[in-house]
Amino acid sequence: MKKDLIFILDFGSQYSHMIARRIRDIGVYTLLCNYETSISHILSKKPKGIILSGGPFSVYDNGSPLISKNIFQLDIPILGICYGMQLISFLFGGKIEKSKSKEYGKSYFMIDHSNNNLFDGIPKKSIVWMSHFDEIKEIPKKFKIIGHTSSCPIAAFSHLDKQIYAVQFHPEVKNTEFGISILKNFVFHICKCIPNWKLNNFIQNTIDKIKKRVDKKKVVLGFSGGVDSFVTAYIIHKAIGSSLNCIFVDTGLLLKKERERISLLCKKMNLPIQIIDAKNRFLSRLTGVIDPEMKRKIIGEEFISVFQKESEKIQDVEFLAQGTIYSDIIESSSNKNQLSDSIKSHHNVGGLPHPTFMKLKLIEPLKELFKDEVRKIGKKLGLPKDILYRHPFPGPGFSIRIIGEVNEKKISILKKAENILLQELKNYNIYNSVNQAFIILLPVKSVGVMGDKRTYEYAAVLRVTNTEDFMTATFSHLSYDFLEKVSNRIINEVDGINRMVYDITSKPPSTIEWE
Numbered sequence: 001m002k003k004d005l006i007f008i009l010d011f012g013s014q015y016s017h018m019i020a021r022r023i024r025d026i027g028v029y030t031l032l033c034n035y036e037t038s039i040s041h042i043l044s045k046k047p048k049g050i051i052l053s054g055g056p057f058s059v060y061d062n063g064s065p066l067i068s069k070n071i072f073q074l075d076i077p078i079l080g081i082c083y084g085m086q087l088i089s090f091l092f093g094g095k096i097e098k099s100k101s102k103e104y105g106k107s108y109f110m111i112d113h114s115n116n117n118l119f120d121g122i123p124k125k126s127i128v129w130m131s132h133f134d135e136i137k138e139i140p141k142k143f144k145i146i147g148h149t150s151s152c153p154i155a156a157f158s159h160l161d162k163q164i165y166a167v168q169f170h171p172e173v174k175n176t177e178f179g180i181s182i183l184k185n186f187v188f189h190i191c192k193c194i195p196n197w198k199l200n201n202f203i204q205n206t207i208d209k210i211k212k213r214v215d216k217k218k219v220v221l222g223f224s225g226g227v228d229s230f231v232t233a234y235i236i237h238k239a240i241g242s243s244l245n246c247i248f249v250d251t252g253l254l255l256k257k258e259r260e261r262i263s264l265l266c267k268k269m270n271l272p273i274q275i276i277d278a279k280n281r282f283l284s285r286l287t288g289v290i291d292p293e294m295k296r297k298i299i300g301e302e303f304i305s306v307f308q309k310e311s312e313k314i315q316d317v318e319f320l321a322q323g324t325i326y327s328d329i330i331e332s333s334s335n336k337n338q339l340s341d342s343i344k345s346h347h348n349v350g351g352l353p354h355p356t357f358m359k360l361k362l363i364e365p366l367k368e369l370f371k372d373e374v375r376k377i378g379k380k381l382g383l384p385k386d387i388l389y390r391h392p393f394p395g396p397g398f399s400i401r402i403i404g405e406v407n408e409k410k411i412s413i414l415k416k417a418e419n420i421l422l423q424e425l426k427n428y429n430i431y432n433s434v435n436q437a438f439i440i441l442l443p444v445k446s447v448g449v450m451g452d453k454r455t456y457e458y459a460a461v462l463r464v465t466n467t468e469d470f471m472t473a474t475f476s477h478l479s480y481d482f483l484e485k486v487s488n489r490i491i492n493e494v495d496g497i498n499r500m501v502y503d504i505t506s507k508p509p510s511t512i513e514w515e
């Protein structure tokens with residue numbers, strides 16, 4: 001059975017991917033695409049509904065992102081959210097103005113028309129999450145107001161004849177009390193979707209597809225040892241058995257005993273793995289390089305040339321598999337109109353040369369999934385907990401956690417510090433309640449005093465974050481006791497660090513890694 005689809009046109013909101021997540025959580029497949037996606041492309045995907053996301057623009061701004069009015073003639077239900085609502089109003093001739101004050105945060109939403117499919121089963125008054133500076137002053141002809149807040153008289157409207165709805169608040173944000181119910185109403189009652197995005201089907205369908213596509217050829221897999229690459233390898237292995245060749249490249253930029261951990265786990269899971277020691281070539285190419293994007297590009301290039309060299313040794317290799325996931329793709333895609341900037345070249349997407357350069361075809365079985373979906377798949381496949389819940393480790397490894405130039409001494413300092421952090425996260429039973437924790441070594445030295453002696457060593461940063469999908473994150477609110485313990489141990493046990501600081505920024509505005 002073909003899966004039902006909700007198409008989301010992205011106007012650059014920091015919450016756009018949350019819309020995609022929430023709808024997948026209720027069992028319906030979503031695609032998040034640039035607002036410039038052509039109508040013919042949208043139609044070719046046969047969506048049951050279209051959502052216009054929020055965005056940081058004003059519809060009257062010069063060059064603000066607009067879409068063709070033809071989208072409203074498709075006879076496909078449409079839901080506009082925030083900027084998406086203002087855009088619908090603008091395109092139908094409504095009037096939008098700057099609000100007296102920017103409205104950000106909690107508001108009480110009142111439903112004006114209870115016989116409205118979008119608000120079925122929702123109390124007349126509920127909490128919603130607002131984040132806007134423009135608001136609709138006059139709705140276009142043929143629309144009616146279906147909800148308001150005390151400071152926003154037109155907080156929701158719908159078309160009188162067509163299936164077009166819009167809300168000024170963000171139903172995808174958890175702080176909107178009945179946000180999921182609103183999305184469910186849109187997806188199930190209005191778009192008539194069936195919840196047929198099931199991860200069980202995903203596993204079997206993916207195995208079948210890979211079997212058919214690969215046939216009797218061989219696949220090399222860039223294996224990193226994280227949950228994404230384990231799940232990728234496991235699925236492909238189930239599909240084609242020994243035609244899969246996993247290659248793990250030891251860049252020398254890894255956590256302590258990473259090679260040993262990986263070969264042990266692969267043995268346990270019966271996965272064929274080849275470990276390539278490429279420490280020297282990575283380090284020599286990184287010498288003198290300071291620019292973060294340059295480091296990422298170098299790592300990407302080196303990875304690919306190692307793969308190419310190794311894959312040439314295997315007969316009949318036609319495919320390169322990678323554990324790319326959906327957030328890698330969203331974050332690496334540079335939007336033509338710079339709505340959402342290309343943040344970083346994640347090494348398994350933007351940092352790699354194009355596959356045609358390598359003469360191998362790409363297989364990326366997880367590229368439609370978010371991280372938590374990958375974990376669910378891994379759980380269904382029976383992967384051990386220490387793989388499933390292991391914190392992610394970036395492909396470029398320590399090269400982006402050592403700010404400035406990378407050298408052997410700094411790698412050894414960071415390795416020891418990260419190992420202490422890992423031990424204490426486990427001692428304090430914190431590892432599983434945070435999503436990613438690591439140390440960043442700064443290229444800054446500071447003065448300290450140890451055993452009555454002056455020290456002049458590096459400062460390092462402790463970064464611990466909580467996140468649902470790694471696209472937004474908050475710093476973890478850890479106890480002073482834990483922070484003190486980690487800091488004391490690192491300073492006492494690691495030669496080369498004499499000062500620790502804790503990073504208390506969220507993503508956005510920061511990112512999780514520092515480079």
Ligand code: XMP
Nearest residue numbers: 345346347348392394395396470511512513
């Ligand atoms: P940022 O720093 O972009 O990180 O907020 C989001 C998540 O992605 C990981 N990350 C990477 N993973 N290759 C990877 O496989 C990369 O190049 C890369 N860069 C960042 C990061 O550790 C965090 O989990």
